[in-house]
Amino acid sequence: MSRVHIDWTACDGRGLCAELLPELLAEDEWGYPVARGDMNVPPALEPAARQAVDRCPALALKLVSARSA
Known part of the structure; x- marks a missing residue:
């Protein structure tokens, strides 16, 4: 299973x-x-x-392994 990770330093709040x-x-x-x-x-x-x-304009999202998060 994967988990969504948000890079808050990259996110610009486009929604x-x-x-x-x-x-x-x-x-x-x-x-x-x-x-x-x-x-x-x-x-x-x-x-x-x-x-x-893939569509995040700020490249602030990624999928990581739920075990490593």
């Missing part, structure tokens, strides 16, 4: 990740992502999580 992965991320009032739960990615959400990582 695209929350739009692409609403099951795991919400948006705060400034557009920054807010975790919904523990950020572990269930197998059914793996494609959506990869799409959010």
Whole structure:
């Protein structure tokens, strides 16, 4: 299982990740992502999580092994 990691130093609060992965991320009032739960990615959400990582304009998201997080 993988887990979504947010690099807060790179994130610029565009909110695209929350739009692409609403099951795991919400948006705060400034557009920054807010975790919904523990950020572990269930197998059914793996494609959506990869799409959010690939489309992050600030390259602030990545998938990491849940064991190493």
